Amino acid sequence: MFTIGDFAQYGRVSARMLRHYDAIGLLRPARTDPDSGYRFYEAAQLARLNRIIALKDLGFSLQQVGAILDEQVSVPELRGMLRLRQAELEAALTAAGARLAQVEARLRTIESEGRMSADDVVVKRTETVLLAELSGSADSYGPEDIGPVIQPLYDELCRRLAAAGVTAAGPGLAYYEDVPEESAGSAGSPGSTSNGGSDTVVVHAGMVVTPEALAKAGAKTDGGSGRSGTPTPTGLGFDVVTLPGLDCAATVVHHGPMSRILPTAQNLAHWIDANGYRSAGYARELYLECPPDQEKWITEIQEPVVRA
Numbered sequence: 243m244f245t246i247g248d249f250a251q252y253g254r255v256s257a258r259m260l261r262h263y264d265a266i267g268l269l270r271p272a273r274t275d276p277d278s279g280y281r282f283y284e285a286a287q288l289a290r291l292n293r294i295i296a297l298k299d300l301g302f303s304l305q306q307v308g309a310i311l312d313e314q315v316s317v318p319e320l321r322g323m324l325r326l327r328q329a330e331l332e333a334a335l336t337a338a339g340a341r342l343a344q345v346e347a348r349l350r351t352i353e354s355e356g357r358m359s360a361d362d363v364v365v366k367r368t369e370t371v372l373l374a375e376l377s378g379s380a381d382s383y384g385p386e387d388i389g390p391v392i393q394p395l396y397d398e399l400c401r402r403l404a405a406a407g408v409t410a411a412g413p414g415l416a417y418y419e420d421v422p423e424e425s426a427g428s429a430g431s432p433g434s435t436s437n438g439g440s441d442t443v444v445v446h447a448g449m450v451v452t453p454e455a456l457a458k459a460g461a462k463t464d465g466g467s468g469r470s471g472t473p474t475p476t477g478l479g480f481d482v483v484t485l486p487g488l489d490c491a492a493t494v495v496h497h498g499p500m501s502r503i504l505p506t507a508q509n510l511a512h513w514i515d516a517n518g519y520r521s522a523g524y525a526r527e528l529y530l531e532c533p534p535d536q537e538k539w540i541t542e543i544q545e546p547v548v549r550a
Contacts, residue, residue, distance in 0.1 A: 243272060249283035253291045268294060268308050293320060300327045343501045344386050363494050363513045368487040368526075368544055373415060373448030374403060374456070374480050375473060382441040383418065383524065385503055392416060392500075395447035402479040403449065406459045412450030414532065417485065418524035419444045443524070446473070448485070456482060488526070491544040492519060499536035500527070503543070510543060519547040 250257045263269035264281065269290055271281035290311065297307040300323055376399045380387040396414060403410065421442050461476035473481035492514050496506040507525065514521060525545035532539050 243282040243284055246271070246281045246283065249287070252285075253288055253295075255291065255295065263294065263304075266304060266308075268304060268311075296320065296324055300324070340386065340389075340501075346502070363492055363510065363517075365490065365492050365519075365547070367489055368491050368493075370487045371412070371415060371448075371450050371485050372453065373446075373483050373485050374399065374408060374410075374451045374476070375446050375448035375483055376402075376480055377444055377446045377473065379421065380443050380445050383443050385501055388418075388443075388445060389501055391445050392447050395445065399447055399449060399480060403451075406461075406478040406480075408451055408455045408459045408461075408478070410449040411452045411455065414529040415448045415450065415485070416527040416529070417446045417448070418526075419446070446483075448483070451482070488544060488546045490522075490547055491526075492547045493542055493544045495530075496541045496543055497539070499539060500541065503541070506543060510545060514545065514547055518550050520550040522546040522548045 244252065246257050246260055250260055253260075260269065260281070260283075264271060269287065272284040272287060273282045274280070275282070293311060294304075294307055297310060297320075298304070302310065376395045378391045378395055380391040382388075421444060456476065459478060461478055461482065471483065471486055473483040476482050492510060494506060494510050494513075496503055510525075511521075523546045525543050528542040528544060530540040530542055
């Protein structure tokens with residue numbers, strides 16, 4: 243037998259906790275000395291103690307723990323409950339990490355305000371491109387809402403392109419639109435709520451492809467290339483669109499993950515305002531390099547502009 247101190251050490255709990263469990267009948271000692279009142283435990287009681295701690299960590303009250311143990315929860319059942327709790331904790335950790343990244347992005351935005359050199363921005367015309375794409379919707383244009391939508395879209399698009407035997411002919415290009423007018427009122431400019439009072443945006447995740455690759459894969463696009471600016475189904479699990487180039491775009495290169503794009507985007511906004519331009523729509527994102535390490539990502543931000 244073990245003294246209460248030794249048993250507490252083996253169970254990684256406090257002696258005070260064991261006394262409390264004894265008082266409420268959750269874990270009685272194997273023997274209590276009638277003269278000294280000292281408590282003694284057996285090694286076999288560690289199994290019950292482990293279940294008590296596990297169920298507490300699942301969020302059950304001690305009263306509920308006692309009721310569950312009295313019903314003799316099986317090892318497979320307990321394992322399943324622990325797996326569920328593990329998944330919940332992992333989801334909470336992921337959410338906390340995302341919030342931390344947002345805080346860090348805001349701090350970088352504050353620290354880098356006004357530091358963009360005029361040499362960092364290039365005003366140019368962009369080319370028309372043929373894209374294979376998937377689309378979805380995000381609750382806002384903020385990176386915290388765009389990220390969870392666009393990454394799965396690209397993962398799925400790459401999977402479907404590979405399944406169809408279509409090899410990308412260029413980098414990924416993402417572009418954004420307000421929700422269709424028939425769904426949410428008239429479209430507005432970035433940040434506006436003219437689309438029915440909603441901040442929701444349509445997210446287009448695209449990859450540059452060629453008409454030849456689509457034709458070889460058997461794409462059905464009513465002509466093979468998709469109408470200009472209008473996504474057309476291919477019958478291969480993705481759409482195709484001929485995306486017109488931008489007549490005038492203020493462009494800047496962003497280094498690192500897209501979760502930290504905010505400082506770059508806001509510095510670009512300062513430059514646009516300071517140089518006599520105004521935004522003419524949502525910025526596009528041209529993913530020049532996307533290795534597994536997102537710290538090494540290189541993305542060109544292309545914001546359509548007109549003279550103010």
